[in-house]
Amino acid sequence: EVQLVESGGGLVQPGRSLRLSCAASGFTFDDYAMHWVRQAPGKGLEWVSGINWNSNNIDYADSVKGRFTISRDNPKNSLYLQMNSLRAEDTALYYCAKDRGEQLWLQGLDYWGQGALVTVSS
């Protein structure tokens, strides 16, 4: 059974940092691209960042570029999102999601975690 479990969310002050982790199981992790997608309270889905199977191709939404860094550790079946210089508008539920393909092109996100809540507030 495929499982994606996010951790690391919480309340953080503006300008501070937070690191999200996503532990994957039930599939061959290094065969697939992975993504972070967020959803602000009462709002729609926003793609945040994606990383292909071997970390050679990484992209970010303009809203987080230069502040967030995605990475993966294939031997540990883990995905990460380092979030720096956090802003109030980064407040959201952050989902880890598995792509059907090995590249970034959103071929279909077939498994999602339950999300990690990040609240940026003073």
Added chain:
Amino acid sequence: QSVLTQPPSVSAAPGQKVTISCSGSSSNIGNNYVSWYHQLPGTAPKLLIYENNKRPSGIPDRFSGSKSGTSATLGITGLQTGDEADYYCGTWDSSLSAGVFGTGTKVTVL
């Protein structure tokens, strides 16, 4: 400010059909695969359609997808109360080098 536009809401009676449109451009829908997701209240999104018109195992054939030019459409037939959810389209935007989702559509079963 999403680059993919969906109607805010659609509704129909049980057993009827609804369609949800997703309008984009040549840099996204026009040249990349479209996927569709639904999200029940308080839960994570779930994949309904991938590669424009393919259904993952376990998704009933009441759900269908199509694409023409720079627009895509999700169809739901035999509408059930359990289909009440928010629906999103998604694709890659080659100009932005970023994933993009639609604005979302709330389906209401009357």
